[in-house]
Amino acid sequence: MAARHPEQFTVVGNHLAQHPEMSLTAIGLATHIQSLPEGTPVGIKALAAKFPEGETRIAAALRELETYGYLARTRERMPSGQIVTRTISYNQPRLNPAFTGTPVPAAPRSETAPEPEEPEPAAPTHSVTPTATTPTATPTAETPTPSAPDRTERTTPTGHLPLLPAPAADSFHHSAAIALLARLRLDDPRLLLSERDIHRLAPAVNAWLERGVDSADVRRTLSASLPVEPLRHPTAFLAHRLTALLPPPLPAAAPRSSDLPNLPNLPDLPRPSRPAPFQTCDGRERAFRSTEPGHCRDCAPRFAAA
Known part of the structure; x- marks a missing residue:
């Protein structure tokens, strides 16, 4: 049993409530936006703060409404230099000048459950407050930008693999x-x-x-x-x-003595002589090399003359 609302109601056409191609999230979001007073912020973050749906689902629903002509979003530059997004909600897609598609007709009303007809509101559009964004050319808060993974490894589609390393021969591995x-x-x-x-x-x-x-x-x-x-x-x-990450091949192992070919006998070469050990000079307590203790070359002539 339906009761007529004398106040606090919103008229929604069956072309929206029974839209055969839009998701329930988009239909509910359009109904909510049309019930708001003019000037209410309807950015993604503002809507996500009201409802349990996350920013991703709300952004997808807003794109659906744009596709089917129930929403129009334009970017404008404010005198301060900020770039803002102005959102306009339409209760009829044919009233949206940017909509070039064909409005989807509503499903036929059941004759067994007649509904009282409500008059259509005279105002064709419903505008909301612009959503401020940063003064750059990056996407606004209306369209969340997915963060790029902070990794150097990049993956490609499975059908386009890089040139893979191959074994040197038919390996038994x-x-x-x-x-x-x-x-x-x-x-x-x-x-x-x-x-x-x-x-x-x-x-x-x-x-x-x-x-x-x-x-x-x-x-x-x-x-x-x-x-x-x-x-x-x-x-x-x-x-x-x-x-x-392919590692390099292992270096070749040094040949063992048993693997070397038989070489002719070579003459024994003289071994290099080792340097003389250090001695302490008796005259100056100075270190010098010599096979026997004594004096350094500076003190030797003086002691020899004495």
């Missing part, structure tokens, strides 16, 4: 490489790989094992210090690490 990649999901569930991706990455793991890296060290390198944000393309992420 192929089964070990496949087992290593399959067990990465035990370290982190985000590293769950398909069988196709495991076979694409296995040659690069073979190249690591071929260079003398232990399988436990390869697994630790691939799964350690993972980013906090979700891994949308774990295959590309692992391909980047296998390529960028």
Whole structure:
């Protein structure tokens, strides 16, 4: 049973309340905005402070309302130099000059539940207070800018992997490489790989094992210090690490004496003589080199003459 509201009510058309393509969040947000008095802030942060939906859902709902002609947002520069966003709400998409689409007709009203008709308000538009933003060309608070991850490792779509390292020959580590990649999901569930991706990455793991890296060290390198944000393309992420962190080959070992060829007998070369030890001069308490104790070269002539 419906009761007529003599005051404090808002007239909402069925073309909005029964819109077949917009989400319930967008329909409810449009109804709320149309019920507000003129000059009320309707920025993303102001709406997120009122409702449990976060800024991301509210921003997506506002974009829906713009798409279907129920909202228009323009940027204006104030005399102070600030750039503000002016939001105008329309209760009819055909009244929005920026809307070029075709308004979606409302669903037919059920004849079994007639509703009292309310008169349409005369005012065609509903404006709200501009939302101030910074005096730069960056997106305003109306459109949240996702923060870029502060990491040097970049991932690419799974279908466009970087040029992966390959083993020098058909390595016998192929089964070990496949087992290593399959067990990465035990370290982190985000590293769950398909069988196709495991076979694409296995040659690069073979190249690591071929260079003398232990399988436990390869697994630790691939799964350690993972980013906090979700891994949308774990295959590309692992391909980047296998390529960028590839260690150099081990240097060749020095040949053993038993591996050297038989060389002809060479004559014994004289060993270099060791320098004479230090002695203390009896005349000046001065150190000098000599095989026998005595005097240094400065004191020797004087004592010899005496």
